[in-house]
Amino acid sequence: MALLETIGLVKRFGGLTAVDHLDLQVNEGEICGLIGPNGSGKTTVLNVITGIYKNDGGKVIFNGKEIHILTPHEICEHGIARTFQNIRVLGSQTVYDNVRLGLHIQTKSDLFNIIFNTKQVREENERIRKIIEEALDIVGLRKEKNEITKNLPYGKQKVLEIARAIVAKPKLLLLDEPAAGLNTAETENLMEIVRNIRKRGISILLIEHEMAFVGGLTDKVYVINYGKKIAEGTFNEIKKNPSVIQVYLGTKGDE
Amino acid sequence: MGKIFDTIKNNILIVIALLLALIPVIGVPSYQFYIIERGLQNAIIVISLVILLGYTGQLSLGHAGLLATGAYTYGILVVSYNVNPWIAFLIAPIFTALIGALLGIPSFKLTGPFLVVTTIALGEIVRILILNWEKLTGGPYGLTGITSIISNSKLMFYLILIIVYFISVATSRLSVSKIGLAFKAIKEDEVAAEVMGVDVKRYKLLAFTISSFLAGLSGAIFASLTGYLNPDSFTFADSATFLLMTVLGGMSSVPGAILSSLAVTALPEILRFMARSRMVIYSLVLLLIIRYSKQLSSVKISKFFLKKKNKEDLVVGGGE
Amino acid sequence: MSLATLIQLIFQGLNMGLIYALAALGISLIWNASGLFNFSQGDLLTIGGYIMLTFFSFLSLPYPVAFLITIVIMGIAGYLLSKGYFYPMFQQNFNPQIILIGTVALSVFIRNSVLLTWGPNAKTYTNPFGSKPLALFGVNLMPHYFWNIVIVAVLVLALQMFLKGTVIGIAMRAVAQKPVAASLMGVKVGQMISLTFLLSTGLAAISGILIAPIIPLTPEMGGLLAIKAFAAALIGGLGSFGGALVGGIIIGIAEVFFATLVTSTYKDVFIFAVLIAFLMIRPGGIFRADISEKV
Incomplete structure (x- = not known):
């Protein structure tokens, strides 16, 4: 059974659907990536999982419990910790x-x-x-x-x-663009830190634009665009996925 | 020499307490003695604002209302219901804490000026109720004949001093504890606090409750000291003065709060030679202190204590 | 309740309401320009009333002249207050809470200054618009009701035209909406904030002048009036021009009706309770005021 599972997750802001019937799974011991172009709703997904935003539809199941009805501090107590895109120390x-x-x-x-x-x-x-x-x-x-x-x-x-x-001894750690703004040496150091954390039995879901980082760490990657999942698989699989290439390059991938 | 200085710095609360303990011994004229007592009583309500504003970042301009709640609860119980002063002294802060917890509820949703206006409104509601509930409070004529907890004025002084000392130590411990850290996290970043497992609502409520308890305690001492209560002692201007004392003391420093309470309480008396204009001068001084608080902070007393406080953090944290 | 009383009460409420609205407008203007909530607005109103008293009643200047002098003095005071006191604190990146407490200290200072200058006793002066009620269709209405409405209406229109139609007004609105962009475009932010203070204290002075026929002047009068003005600004929606007007009128009318129909003793308690309830249910006020935090 998955450690974290979102089923048909929906989040709307006014008329805009930021997360659109999204299904995700993070298994125990995995490092999962969540990628997509800017504004594709990645951070919103983390905000809904951690309870900062209330979802408008679907479910978030963590460790067999529905957590989308809980407040952020309760979700933390259940074993999810996170970092923020713009550091919040x-x-x-x-x-x-x-x-x-x-x-x-x-x-x-x-x-x-x-x-x-x-x-x-x-x-x-x-x-x-x-x-x-x-x-x-x-x-x-x-x-x-x-x-x-x-x-x-x-x-x-x-x-x-x-x-x-x-x-906080989380079972799941959510990282929102951990490598953004870091230089190469710092990024490599960070990858080492993330691997270390996984060794301690903490599963990880991370958002990142730095593809080397995603490729070097993740077991599985979800690609979303306009809040919809457009691909999932290992990094090498999704790299070749035409719809992913189209989203990232804005053209149809011919090769 | 430096060592002595450091020792004083690290035990500043004890030093202040010991110096104050000498006052009844050396014998101070009764009016000045009363002013010092009032200064210590104000220190308690200012510490209550240190917890609420300095630690938790919640600004209240309704604390005069809480002071009034404590004072009148004590006064009414003692005068109208013949309750033993010690029991009244215990009930007053507890009842005020309950009222103050209500004040905390708007803080769940409101921040900044929105919350401040709510606290002003609640403070005014208390004052208007006191003014109009004549049967119970004496209304505009006031409540007279309130017996003190201790009739001996020197013993009363020591009682207040012990209470202030105990509250100071407890507050310093609170500051470096899990609860204090949660308060400070709420002040700096509510979202980060909540995500790290802090039940923000619960802790805000706790901050308001602790703060109101202390405000009520200060009120009970006030009633005990003056023996007479009148709604005019609990106006917006009084709430404002407590707030200004807090800022002057460095907002989150307990020794700073005590010294600024003593100084600001004495200031109108020191300026007494200026007769009618003294209150103007006094408020002008406060205005200037705020205007130059940043420049002052590089030299002022509060910084001295804040540095010391950081050291304390480390001691509890284990140090190097 | 007869129709005559109803009309009477509405006029009475509208009158108080417009005064609250002017004060609230001053609060909203400063809030927009600088993000500062001015807690001394009520006491600025008080001192405006007293300056008017001095020129009109003590020095016996004609009403319009005294009116104008008062506004000019108060406007200049507001400008200097911003230049010399508040704006430097913005520039030096003071903790906003400290600046806010600065307005609280200012409030205490003004109150004590008024007490020292004019004494503690309540002061009134002859109603310039006459104190004989006009009987219109069986309803007794005071002449100042009409005058106040006319003055506020003219003022609000003029202010709107100034903010929307003049270069300075547009620059002031630009500072309020996008301070960084405005300063990049060459708008002098400090100057605009100070001008906003000028407008705001001028408005406070006018409320102080207009309130004199309705309630006597006392050094502490600003306290209660301020909370009503805060309530008007917040219920209407902090920072909203129309909101301040609507909020003020709602508070004024609600207050008069509660005082007449229920009890005048607790009319203030009623208004404060309404304010708190309103903030809890709709913190942004009737018009906008987005106070939610972005994650």
Whole structure:
């Protein structure tokens, strides 16, 4: 059974259908790509899956549960974490605290324990510290942990967002254009990070324009245009698909 | 020398508390003593705004209404129902917290000026109800004969000081906790907070509830200190003053909040020699402080404390 | 309720409503130009009323002259306020919340200044339009009802023509809609924002002048009036010209009817409750005001 499945997913904005009866499947342990031209509705798909937008039709099933009726924080609790196309880190907080936000649902301290700084809180802080440092190691930000986030370069903020997402222990990680704006070295480093994350048993659905990135990582790729699925398959299969070529090149692929 | 300075910086709350604890010992004229007490009482409501505005980013201009709720709850229980002052002192903040939670509901949907106007409206509703519900509140004539929790004024001072100290420590702990981080995440990016599992509505409600509880507590102390309540003490201008104290203190610094409350409460008294024009000068000073808050922030006290606060974050986070 | 009373109440409500509408219009103009919600609008109204009192009643200048002087003084004050206080804060990228609190501090400052200058007692002056009601078809209507309607109507039309038909007006609207594009096109954004403040304080002054025959002047009067003006701007749709007018009129009429039919003690509570309910159900107001965040 698929880990994530969308069935006939529809999202409209006024008269515009941004996602049009879309069926997707992400299996456990897979890295799936979601590609398509600009404005084809990719980010909208992620926004609907994570509950930021309410869908207008169809279903999102995750781990056997219908999650399209849930709020974003509930969906997070069910095991989906994500990053954003335009990074959404907390700029005025430290790198450490940004990752700590990802641990929100696993932190159990309540108001009473916090106010009296009980043993439970102190032990939990210690436990959390280890998890955060481990995550910072994975993305290579250990050295910057006490820096104020907005002072970091763009590329580091992007991987920080990934660190924040993985400490939430998701079953599925959604990455929205993780390689956009990164240089070649940073992109290669990012591919390594993504592979590492998969090794930890986290499935991934990613949106990306950088084809080398998609080709190098994904097991399966969905291509959408105007919110409709026009092709699916391995990267090598869809690369040859005439309708995909037509969408990307704007002409009929002759070869 | 630097070491001593650092020690003071890291234990600033204790230092402030100890200095204040000396005041009844050295003996201050009773009016000045009262002003310091009022300053500490204001510090509690300003800390309540630190949590709401400084941490969570929700701007309230209705806190005078919450202060009034706490004050009148205490006053009415003690005067009209002969309730033991200590019990009234406990009920007042809890009741205010319930009212304040209502104030939190509009924050689910509204932000910026939309929310601020709602808080002003709720503050005014409280004031108008007090003004017109004469049987219960004394209306425009006020509520007199409110007994204090402690009749001995020195003991009362120490009680307030202990309460302020405890609230300060608790708030500092809250700031670096899971809850504080959720508050700050809401302030900076609600969507990111929600997606990372923060139940934004619940935490906003929590911020309003905690803040209102403290505002109510401040109100109960106010009633206890003055012994007399009048709707004129709880106007929009008062809400505005609390807000200005919060900004002056650096918005998210607890020691800053205490010092600015003491300073701003004393300011009209310090300016007393200017007689009638003092309130104008006072509000002009506030205007200028806001105008130059950015320039001031490179040198001002609040920055000093904010730096220190960041260090605290790290200590709880484990440090290097 | 007789038809005569009904007409009477509508006129009364319309009168208050138009005053709220003018103040709300000032709020909306500044909001559009700079994204700042001016919490001192009510107190600007108050001080306008007092300046009028000084020139008209104390110095015995003719009504139109005093009217004009008041508007000019207030307009200049608004311009300087923007130039010297608010615009520099925009330029230095202040946290918007701090600038907003600046308007709150300004409100407190004005209130204290009025108190110091004119004293705490309520002040009235002779109604320039006469205080003898006109009996029309069995309905008693005050002459200032008509005058206020005429003045506001002329003003609104003039303002519309200015904003739509003059170079400065178009530049001001450009700044409101696309500040970056406008500045690239050579529009001086700071100047336009300051001019918007000028218009806005001028409008506040006119509301302060027109309200004088209806309610006496007190240093704190701006507080309640401001909330009504906020309510008008928000219910109509913040930033909308027509919205401010419609919102103001709705508030004015609703208030008068509630006071007459239910109780005048809680008329303000009623209006605030309506405002809160309205914001919860339709946060954008009647006309537009898109406050949703883009992800």
